[in-house]
Amino acid sequence: MKKRAKFLTNVTDVNKIYMRNVIKDGDIVVDATMGNGNDTKFLAELVGQNGFIYAFDVQPQALEETSRLLEKSGFTENVSLILDGHENILKHVDREVDFVIFNLGYLPRADHNVKTRPETTIKAVEGALSLLKQNGIMSIAMYTGHDGGKEERDMVYSYLEKLPQDEFSVMENIFVNQVNNPPQLLIVEKI
Amino acid sequence: MKKRAKFLTNVTDVNKIYMRNVIKDGDIVVDATMGNGNDTKFLAELVGQNGFIYAFDVQPQALEETSRLLEKSGFTENVSLILDGHENILKHVDREVDFVIFNLGYLPRADHNVKTRPETTIKAVEGALSLLKQNGIMSIAMYTGHDGGKEERDMVYSYLEKLPQDEFSVMENIFVNQVNNPPQLLIVEKI
Numbered sequence: 001m002k003k004r005a006k007f008l009t010n011v012t013d014v015n016k017i018y019m020r021n022v023i024k025d026g027d028i029v030v031d032a033t034m035g036n037g038n039d040t041k042f043l044a045e046l047v048g049q050n051g052f053i054y055a056f057d058v059q060p061q062a063l064e065e066t067s068r069l070l071e072k073s074g075f076t077e078n079v080s081l082i083l084d085g086h087e088n089i090l091k092h093v094d095r096e097v098d099f100v101i102f103n104l105g106y107l108p109r110a111d112h113n114v115k116t117r118p119e120t121t122i123k124a125v126e127g128a129l130s131l132l133k134q135n136g137i138m139s140i141a142m143y144t145g146h147d148g149g150k151e152e153r154d155m156v157y158s159y160l161e162k163l164p165q166d167e168f169s170v171m172e173n174i175f176v177n178q179v180n181n182p183p184q185l186l187i188v189e190k191i
Numbered sequence: 192m193k194k195r196a197k198f199l200t201n202v203t204d205v206n207k208i209y210m211r212n213v214i215k216d217g218d219i220v221v222d223a224t225m226g227n228g229n230d231t232k233f234l235a236e237l238v239g240q241n242g243f244i245y246a247f248d249v250q251p252q253a254l255e256e257t258s259r260l261l262e263k264s265g266f267t268e269n270v271s272l273i274l275d276g277h278e279n280i281l282k283h284v285d286r287e288v289d290f291v292i293f294n295l296g297y298l299p300r301a302d303h304n305v306k307t308r309p310e311t312t313i314k315a316v317e318g319a320l321s322l323l324k325q326n327g328i329m330s331i332a333m334y335t336g337h338d339g340g341k342e343e344r345d346m347v348y349s350y351l352e353k354l355p356q357d358e359f360s361v362m363e364n365i366f367v368n369q370v371n372n373p374p375q376l377l378i379v380e381k382i
Contacts, residue, residue, distance in 0.1 A: 004289060004326035007213055008360040008380040021208050022198055098195060135195035161367045169199040170368040176352045176377075177361040186367075189199040 011141050011185040014173055018187060019046060022137045026050035027098035030131070032086040032124055033057070033116065035107045037066025043101070044075035053079045054093050056086040059114055062107065086124035089131070098136050100128040104152060105143040112146065118155040125156065129168070132190040144181040153184065160186055167191055202332050202376040205364055209378060210237060210290070213328045217241035218289035221322070223277040223315055224248070224307065226298045228257025234292070235266035244270045245284050247277040250305055253298065277315035280322070289327050291319040295343060296334040303337065309346040316347065320359070323381040335372040344375065351377055358382055
């Protein structure tokens with residue numbers, strides 16, 4: 001009997017399913033939480049030579065790691081690595097975008113005190129929504145296991161669930177039979 | 192500026208994204224709620240000549256419509272249209288399957304009194320879960336706008352959210368900023 005690969009591993013992989021279906025060659029995209037650069041690289045592969053990626057992080061370490069990762073994979077053009085908080089997105093991105101990704105929380109294997117925070121996250125989300133093209137997509141993965149994660153999740157969630165349904169579609173993805181604060185993925189489309 | 196197509200239209204389309212990513216050529220699949228046959232036809236395209244589809248409905252009208260639809264599209268082999276309630280799934284399907292789809296509620300443009308019901312739905316879901324291969328997927332779209340829909344949704348939801356997380360992953364997809372009983376999609380993977 002043919003063996004099947006695991007499908008629903010975690011919200012990161014579920015998010016990749018959406019990204020593969022949403023992002024096209026030539027798209028303009030934003031990685032609002034660069035971190036170790038894995039998403040930045042994945043986005044670079046999806047948008048190709050005709051696309052463009054803006055990636056944000058406040059940690060020089062993140063830019064170094066991402067830079068190395070992109071060079072190794074041959075994706076160095078069409079990427080702007082920005083050493084600034086994502087709440088300043090509107091200072092750096094001055095055109096409409098197709099897709100924005102947020103992976104909230106802290107960077108694994110780095111200083112866990114450096115993490116996204118509710119106030120700056122909300123400002124970044126507002127900015128990102130204003131930049132989205134019609135039918136552009138924003139995806140936000142939220143983790144509640146770490147200190148402050150639940151407050152951030154609640155603030156982002158209550159902001160997004162109040163978006164008017166004639167302007168935005170907001171879809172939640174969550175593993176409902178997992179104990180211990182399962183991560184949550186929100187997908188927002190501008191209508 | 193390049194125009195984007197709408198992405199998050201409704202749970203049916205979100206479900207199609209999953210199906211395209213889950214179902215491979217040669218897969219054995221079950222359409223537990225044949226209805227007008229649209230899903231049956233979509234499944235037939237995905238599994239191809241080497242796959243097989245079992246489709247269930249209690250209404251002769253559903254089998255007639257689906258039969259016509261499949262003939263028009265040239266998919267008549269490798270499909271078994273079964274005039275029986277999906278609660279009897281184990282009487283008709285005697286091998287492991289890769290994927291099962293449920294679209295609960297009633298058939299649009301038909302008698303709205305003929306609809307799925309909590310007790311038989313749960314029995315069908317139990318049967319379907321027992322048939323799934325390792326890493327096989329079940330998807331259930333639930334609608335709560337019609338009479339009895341909310342009871343059915345509650346019963347299915349509380350059954351699925353209690354599935355042990357070391358045996359099944361249960362992911363919910365729901366539009367959180369929609370009023371008026373937005374439909375809900377549950378994706379279950381056997382681990």
